[in-house]
Amino acid sequence: MSAVTELSLAELRETLRKRSVSAVEVLDAHLAAVRERDERVHAFVQLADDARVAARAADTTLRDGTAGPLAGIPVGVKDLFAVRGIVRGNGSTAFAHDPPARIDATAVARLRGAGAVILGTTHMHELAFGPTGVNPALGTPANPWGEGRVPGGSSSGSGAAVAARLVPAALGTDTGGSIRIPASFCGVTGLKPTYGRVSRAGTTPLAWSLDHAGPIARTVEDVALVLQALAGHDPADPTSARVPVPDYAAPLGRSARGLRIGVPRAFIAAPIDVEVGRAFDEALATLAAEGAVVRDVAIPSLAHTGAMLGATILAEAGSGLGALLARAGGGPSLELKVYLELGKVVTARHYVAAQRLRTRLYDEVSAALTTSDVLATPATIIPAPRVGELSVRLGGADVGVLDAICRTTGPFNLTGLPALALPCGTTAAGLPIGLQLVGRAFAEADVLAAGHAYQRVTGWHRARPPL
DSSP: OGGGGGSOHHHHHHHHHTTSSOHHHHHHHHHHHHHHHHHHHOOEEEEOTTHHHHHHHHHHHHHHTOOOTTTTOEEEEETTBOOBTSOOOTTSGGGTTSOOBSSOOHHHHHHHHTTOEEEEEEOOSGGGOOSSOOOTTTOOOOOTTSTTBOOOSSSHHHHHHHHTTSOSEEEEEESSSTTHHHHHHHTOEEEEOOTTSBOOTTBOOSOTTTOEEEEEESSHHHHHHHHHHHBSOOTTOTTOOOOOOOOSSGGGGOOSTTOEEEEOHHHHTSSOOHHHHHHHHHHHHHHHHTTOEEEEOOOGGGGGHHHHHHHHHHHHHHHHHHHHHHHSSSOOOHHHHHHHHHHHHOOHHHHHHHHHHHHHHHHHHHHHHHHOSEEEEESOSSOOOBTTOOEEEETTEEEEHHHHHHTTTTHHHHHOOOEEEEEEEEOTTOOEEEEEEEOSTTOHHHHHHHHHHHHHSOOGGGOOOOO
16 A cells, blocks of 8 residues: 555545545555654654544545545645644644644635545644744754755645655645745645635734745646645635636646746846756756747846845734734744844834835736746755755855745745746755746646646656655
């Protein structure tokens, strides 16, 4: 049964529907993988007590023809979402003595409604406030591709769990790249949908105008199947958009012929790891060989996104987390205390200036997307750094690791546009490299189609990590 855990979500779904394997057998295979490997990977916080009940229920629906689209599929959930019967720990010791959640977050409830089996909750950077995934208090998930390398944060456990074949898919959140960074560093696929596309009700907030929820899985097709269950308006989330939900799987058969790809070359040309830059150019060449039209675009405000993101996230997190931690049973870590103190330095003037620049950035990106179907950048400009590494050498200069990690992801939290990270190569040391594709608002289908066209002619998403 260990072969079951090697199947992608789409393959596993087909196997279940053919009744070649039962949902209970699928659950047992993934639980065995957790018992065998999670002591090293450290992806899961807690396993769900009701997983076997859910698997049996999925088997019943598979037998009687009423199965939901994700019937019997095990899914991990970032420890920022409310999962009934499990304490929502938020990656922090401050919530260790909270009572278990009584109801699910909307995203979790929608997965259950589609027949998915919630396997358990996954580790994360404390309160989602960090891109490395390093968590000294509760333990840092291992990057399955490199010993001593960060898994990426803040959805670290979700990315590591999917890469290590502990689950075929997992839920994450993304405020400055927290779905796409673990996807890039762990060699899997992750989507930050459009702001408002997936409900955040029942999810601990970090920064209200930047937070997104979305899926991490092995392939673009898998991500599309999970997004189908998650997407749609939710009255419980005041930021949830009343926008129709298309069939995300339907356009996946499109070829790349005629796809217009815009590349903000001036922004990418800033210091970047040589191997990442080479893999990115090769990915663009692959898409061009498939008929895509690749052209450079100018988006001048991308050069200022670090300051915009910093002012926005520090101010909003300081406002929200301060009140949350005041009600918690314990205190935050030193790292989080530092971030919260920095938030106090951001004045109203700083915040308003950041929002003005943010509007300009949105207008420039939207203009670029009138002549391009998607924008392309590296998902991260460096491969996974070592745990504890504070700076990296790029282009003859020392660059802070945190700035380097978020440089290409953060802009698209500011714009709220859909952004997909998918594997496009490896370094000489065997570390994954990610490609990022960005689309127009609520055009996730177009972004997914472009990503799937790339994965149809490449094999990076099929690579298995050594751990």
